[in-house]
Amino acid sequence: MIEFRTVTKKFPDGTVAVDELSLVLPARQTTVLVGSSGSGKTTILRMINRMVEKTSGDIEIDGEDIHALNPVKLRRSIGYVMQNSGLLPHRKVIDNVTTVPVLNGVKKAEAREAALTLLDTVGLDRSLAERYPSQLSGGQQQRVGVARGLAADPNILLMDEPFGAVDPIVRSELQQELIRIQRDLGKTIVFVTHDIDEAFLLGDQVVLLEKGGRIAQQGTPAEILSKPASDFVATFIGADRGRRALRVEVVNGRNVVVDEDGRPTGVLQS
Amino acid sequence: MNWVINNLGLIWSLTLDHVALAVPPIILGFIISIPIGWVANRFHASRGVLLTISGLLYTVPSLPLFIALPAILGTGILDPINVVVGLTIYAVALMVRSVADALAAVDAGVRQAATAMGYSAWQRFWRVEFPLAGPVLLAGLRVVSVSTVSLVSIGSVIGVSSLGYLFLNGLQRNIIEEVASGIVATLLIAVVFDLLLVLAGRVLLPWAKADPTAKRAWRKTVETAIAGASAGGSVVDDPAVSDPSMAGR
Ligand SMILES: Nc1ncnc2c1ncn2[C@@H]1O[C@H](COP(=O)(O)OP(=O)(O)O)[C@@H](O)[C@H]1O
Numbered sequence: 001m002i003e004f005r006t007v008t009k010k011f012p013d014g015t016v017a018v019d020e021l022s023l024v025l026p027a028r029q030t031t032v033l034v035g036s037s038g039s040g041k042t043t044i045l046r047m048i049n050r051m052v053e054k055t056s057g058d059i060e061i062d063g064e065d066i067h068a069l070n071p072v073k074l075r076r077s078i079g080y081v082m083q084n085s086g087l088l089p090h091r092k093v094i095d096n097v098t099t100v101p102v103l104n105g106v107k108k109a110e111a112r113e114a115a116l117t118l119l120d121t122v123g124l125d126r127s128l129a130e131r132y133p134s135q136l137s138g139g140q141q142q143r144v145g146v147a148r149g150l151a152a153d154p155n156i157l158l159m160d161e162p163f164g165a166v167d168p169i170v171r172s173e174l175q176q177e178l179i180r181i182q183r184d185l186g187k188t189i190v191f192v193t194h195d196i197d198e199a200f201l202l203g204d205q206v207v208l209l210e211k212g213g214r215i216a217q218q219g220t221p222a223e224i225l226s227k228p229a230s231d232f233v234a235t236f237i238g239a240d241r242g243r244r245a246l247r248v249e250v251v252n253g254r255n256v257v258v259d260e261d262g263r264p265t266g267v268l269q270s
Numbered sequence: 271m272n273w274v275i276n277n278l279g280l281i282w283s284l285t286l287d288h289v290a291l292a293v294p295p296i297i298l299g300f301i302i303s304i305p306i307g308w309v310a311n312r313f314h315a316s317r318g319v320l321l322t323i324s325g326l327l328y329t330v331p332s333l334p335l336f337i338a339l340p341a342i343l344g345t346g347i348l349d350p351i352n353v354v355v356g357l358t359i360y361a362v363a364l365m366v367r368s369v370a371d372a373l374a375a376v377d378a379g380v381r382q383a384a385t386a387m388g389y390s391a392w393q394r395f396w397r398v399e400f401p402l403a404g405p406v407l408l409a410g411l412r413v414v415s416v417s418t419v420s421l422v423s424i425g426s427v428i429g430v431s432s433l434g435y436l437f438l439n440g441l442q443r444n445i446i447e448e449v450a451s452g453i454v455a456t457l458l459i460a461v462v463f464d465l466l467l468v469l470a471g472r473v474l475l476p477w478a479k480a481d482p483t484a485k486r487a488w489r490k491t492v493e494t495a496i497a498g499a500s501a502g503g504s505v506v507d508d509p510a511v512s513d514p515s516m517a518g519r
């Protein structure tokens with residue numbers, strides 16, 4: 001469990017990126033932070049592994065104040081996946097994946113063995129292991145990024161718009177892959193996105209943020225959809241435009257679900 | 271050709287002297303430039319000052335420098351150390367800028383990823399930033415190598431043995447072959463050094479071949495470095511201003 005208690009981050013230039021945030025992220029669940037660009041998502045995420053130091057407030061992981069810990073050690077115990085993969089261009093795929101275990105002192109051969117298994121887990125062919133990142137497609141690079149984030153078997157996985165830069169088809173594949181991996185591994189995932197559909201798809205809990213990291217609404221996707229807390233939320237999730245107002249039409253004796261424009265989106269199972 | 275054939279022994283021994291004088295400044299210049307370039311890149315305020323100073327150093331005329339160094343260092347007037355120190359100064363003058371640019375060109379996202387994975391600052395520099403700066407560093411080193419090999423000859427004027435002797439002696443005695451052999455041998459050394467550096471790059475930076483961004487950065491820096499060297503190293507503008515790829519750094 002990760003807990004923020006009235007956490008504020010003020011950058012040296014005076015920008016208050018996060019303003020008195022209080023938030024609990026339950027263990028072994030996926031919490032999605034969603035909000036427009038500049039709402040403070042990355043800052044919140046990076047305060048968890050102390051890449052960004054909070055200005056005030058408390059952040060605890062499983063009841064332990066993270067500011068009592070060595071930041072380098074803390075980071076090695078938390079997986080991190082970012083947009084554009086952030087892979088080290090001068091190291092082969094396999095060496096990228098073994099980075100954190102090797103930093104933790106695991107023997108190289110042992111780490112490589114485990115890394116090959118991880119490539120299977122994220123759906124990558126083992127033959128890619130000896131390639132350099134620039135020799136992979138964007139989607140493959142993101143898979144390597146996920147494998148690297150999981151390599152030290154961390155309890156917590158931080159993901160900052162990890163699928164933001166790939167095309168929609170690949171993104172959808174990666175999302176399904178993540179859902180499957182999470183079902184198997186049960187990590188505490190903090191996932192950042194500006195895409196509300198992605199948030200509803202992946203999140204057990206969704207936290208909708210306004211500027212300054214202020215929480216506009218927090219809950220399960222169903223709770224937020226069924227009862228937007230404000231006009232801001234309604235606009236953000238598209239409910240105001242009726243985008244999510246589906247209705248049922250009977251076609252050929254079957255209940256077909258159509259959206260606001262009358263486009264069929266599925267069939268209602270009786 | 272007669273003169274050359276009759277003096278092969280002399281040409282060879284002068285070539286060895288020349289190489290022995292050129293190698294230490296290239297290596298020392300590289301090593302000394304790393305911390306200076308790091309500071310120039312790390313602390314924004316220091317960048318302009320350090321790059322201007324190093325640029326100005328390159329404009330100090332070599333002959334007066336070689337003559338002044340014995341007085342400053344307390345070495346003998348004929349001591350080869352004077353030449354090595356002088357050439358190291360020029361190497362640093364050229365290389366500091368390359369180091370600063372090379373480090374600045376390392377992708378911010380990669381640096382952040384390295385931090386996020388739990389590299390300490392020291393590990394991150396040596397295992398991530400420095401290797402990734404490799405292609406641009408190598409480009410700078412190639413310019414330093416050519417510059418140093420050609421400058422070694424000046425040492426002959428103050429009596430430190432190098433291929434420059436053939437040039438001076440040949441002019442005095444009006445032996446055009448002697449002058450030409452000095453020039454050709456110097457060129458050959460420069461070419462061989464350059465090939466060795468390129469080869470070292472191939473071995474040490476195998477990833478750069480596969481990486482289009484690294485290739486681009488490399489080509490660009492060779493161009494600016496050569497422009498800088500040919501302008502007497504007086505190009506000290508801030509690349510963050512003139513180079514759009516560094517905007518938003
Ligand atoms: N290092 C920084 N210095 C100053 N301001 C920053 C810095 N990083 C982020 N900010 C500002 O903080 C706010 C939140 O940024 P960020 O957390 O990156 O938002 P998001 O990830 O939601 O797009 C923005 O206004 C941004 O400009």
Ligand SMILES: [Mg+2]
Nearest residue numbers: 041042043160
């Ligand atoms: Mg962000």
